[in-house]
Amino acid sequence: MERSSSSLWRKIRARYNLVGNVCENCSTAYFPPRIVCRKCGRKSKMEEKRFNGDGEIFSFTKIRVPPDTFKDEAPYFIGIIKLKEGPMVEGHIIDNGVEPEIGGKVRAQFRKMYVEGDEGLIYYHYKFEPL
Ligand SMILES: [Zn+2]
Structure with missing residues (x-):
């Protein structure tokens, strides 16, 4: 326990x-x-x-057929981000009009991920915003 x-x-x-x-x-x-x-x-x-959340895109892919949780968001990008401070982190890439590219600079932001159940529990998670 x-x-x-x-x-x-x-x-x-x-x-x-x-x-x-x-x-x-x-x-x-x-x-x-x-x-x-x-x-x-x-x-x-x-x-x-x-970690401060600054990094660059190591690889990314467009999700067209998402899991149910994210069905309203598709299509969207997910990527592997190499943080300035070393580790690789997987996360959603925010659509801010900047097309993701390998080596593109990003910064972690905390965003609403999804809402669950009748009581509307809201889950937050980091996402990466292209700079
Ligand atoms: Zn060691």
Whole structure:
């Protein structure tokens, strides 16, 4: 119980704040956070880090047939973003009239993702806005 609620909390924090972590031993940054550094194993020394959300598009694709949750948004772009601070993050790319391109600069924004159920629970998530 304790464990599942803290991992849920970690997920929520990561979702709202782009919180990952960085290994102080080798400076490799991770998002989502990892318990152990992939390079250092037992020698890892993980510290929480909040990424500022600046990055560039590493790859992207247009979604024409979306999952039900996003059916009203299609077509839309999703991409793999390489954050300035290191990690690769997958996310929606905001349609602001700027056509996404490989290497294009983006910045993370928090946006409404979808509304669920009769009570209209609103989920927020980061999306990337082309600059
Ligand atoms: Zn390391």
